[in-house]
Amino acid sequence: MIKPLITxxxxxKRFPGIGQKQAERFAFYILKSSEPxxxxxxxxxxxxKRRIKACPICCSYSEKTPCEICSDDKRDKxxxxxxxxYTDLLAIEKTGKYNGLYHxxxxxxxxxxxxxxxxxxxxxxxxxxxxxxxxxxxxxxxxEGDATAIYLSQILKSRELKITRIAKGIPSGGNIxxxxxxxxxxxxxxxxxx
Amino acid sequence: MIKPLITxxxxxKRFPGIGQKQAERFAFYILKSSEPxxxxxxxxxxxxKRRIKACPICCSYSEKTPCEICSDDKRDKxxxxxxxxYTDLLAIEKTGKYNGLYHxxxxxxxxxxxxxxxxxxxxxxxxxxxxxxxxxxxxxxxxEGDATAIYLSQILKSRELKITRIAKGIPSGGNIxxxxxxxxxxxxxxxxxx
Numbered sequence: 001m002i003k004p005l006i007t008x009x010x011x012x013k014r015f016p017g018i019g020q021k022q023a024e025r026f027a028f029y030i031l032k033s034s035e036p037x038x039x040x041x042x043x044x045x046x047x048x049k050r051r052i053k054a055c056p057i058c059c060s061y062s063e064k065t066p067c068e069i070c071s072d073d074k075r076d077k078x079x080x081x082x083x084x085x086y087t088d089l090l091a092i093e094k095t096g097k098y099n100g101l102y103h104x105x106x107x108x109x110x111x112x113x114x115x116x117x118x119x120x121x122x123x124x125x126x127x128x129x130x131x132x133x134x135x136x137x138x139x140x141x142x143x144e145g146d147a148t149a150i151y152l153s154q155i156l157k158s159r160e161l162k163i164t165r166i167a168k169g170i171p172s173g174g175n176i177x178x179x180x181x182x183x184x185x186x187x188x189x190x191x192x193x194x
Numbered sequence: 195m196i197k198p199l200i201t202x203x204x205x206x207k208r209f210p211g212i213g214q215k216q217a218e219r220f221a222f223y224i225l226k227s228s229e230p231x232x233x234x235x236x237x238x239x240x241x242x243k244r245r246i247k248a249c250p251i252c253c254s255y256s257e258k259t260p261c262e263i264c265s266d267d268k269r270d271k272x273x274x275x276x277x278x279x280y281t282d283l284l285a286i287e288k289t290g291k292y293n294g295l296y297h298x299x300x301x302x303x304x305x306x307x308x309x310x311x312x313x314x315x316x317x318x319x320x321x322x323x324x325x326x327x328x329x330x331x332x333x334x335x336x337x338e339g340d341a342t343a344i345y346l347s348q349i350l351k352s353r354e355l356k357i358t359r360i361a362k363g364i365p366s367g368g369n370i371x372x373x374x375x376x377x378x379x380x381x382x383x384x385x386x387x388x
Contacts, residue, residue, distance in 0.1 A: 001285060003256055004245045008238040014231070016219050024281065025210050030239055031246055031308060037208070038243055042236055044202040045224055050233055051198045052225055061225060063196055087218065090195060 001034055005031075057128060059104040059121045061086050069102060076100040082087040082125070082152065084108050084140060094139065100136070103128075117151065126155075134162040139185075141168045162171040199225075240272050251322060253298040253315045255280050263296060264364070270294040272327040276346065278317070278334060286332065297322075302333055303342040311345065320349075327354040335362045335380075 005027050012023035030038065031089050055067035062068055069075060079100030083089050105119045137152055139145035153163045168186035170179050179187070199221050206217035224232065249261035256262055263269060271322055273294035277283045283296050300315045333339035347357045362380035364373055373381070
């Protein structure tokens with residue numbers, strides 16, 4: 001293959017979930033696409049890098065400093081929802097059911113992948129606990145997410161805080177017959193009176 | 195989602211095989227990656243667009259005009275291998291078993307997708323037939339590839355040319371038990387004395 005194509009393919013191979021074949025397809029897409037399309041792509045990349053920053057308080061992405069949520073007076077400043085990353089924040093915002101603040105951990109404890117507590121955005125969390133009444137831990141219900149939730153609850157338990165964890169159970173539209181055992185145990189443990 | 199992120203996600207959604215979720219992951223990858231990484235990506239895109247051109251003779255990609263293969267005196271100038279696209283050319287080159295010229299069709303006849311003979315690089319093929327003794331049609335053994343091969347053989351048959359088609363059969367390491375019927379019929383039809 002020609003040198004500039006190899007360089008371009010290598011650059012695309014760094015994209016998440018992209019292997020050699022798909023990176024090559026991307027490189028050929030670049031070759032085939034029109035000049036204005038390419039200018040759009042490049043300016044979209046440059047724009048995003050220049051205009052979007054991590055909020056110094058909650059670490060979510062925003063064009064404002066602090067972000068729209070942290071600087072919104074209408075939001076409940078007594079509760080912080082801890083999420084693994086910005087996309088989880090977006091998913092919760094989409095429900096419209098949560099009106100508190102957020103804190104983006106930027107990952108999850110995963111010693112095997114070399115992610116320890118110091119690699120997560122935890123120090124900033126400790127700094128912003130004044131006036132907070134509840135911490136809602138919304139890390140994913142995976143091994144790493146659960147371990148992170150336990151770790152956070154341990155370092156926070158000395159403070160006068162209500163610490164909560166999002167509910168686990170059968171997803172809406174799900175099927176008890178096909179649910180795995182752990183999910184079913186969680187659903188039974190978490191049963192509520194109706 | 196924030197405006198520059200939406201614009202970037204839309205740009206990535208135009209990449210082949212990329213949907214909303216994967217495009218979002220790419221956009222976040224861009225946000226998270228370092229400035230030098232982004233400069234590398236952008237210069238790789240610009241470099242590829244600026245330095246790589248389609249060869250005016252065979253339409254394969256190259257930094258040279260005409261391309262390395264068309265301008266190579268050591269190659270057999272009496273045979274042209276017709277391929278659907280540049281990646282097929284690369285695959286055949288990798289075998290080291292073919293030493294003739296190529297002609298890249300830039301696609302394959304597919305009326306349902308709006309690809310007709312005028313959309314393919316066929317006119318340039320007709321122009322370069324002087325001195326050619328054999329045309330090896332190496333379009334894929336799909337419905338569209340076969341139809342394109344038949345079409346090409348019909349428009350070329352009035353000329354004094356040997357027209358050949360790559361062999362179809364059981365792939366190396368394949369299993370007769372699991373081969374589909376059409377492949378098996380092709381393998382039987384194409385049997386050779388040993």
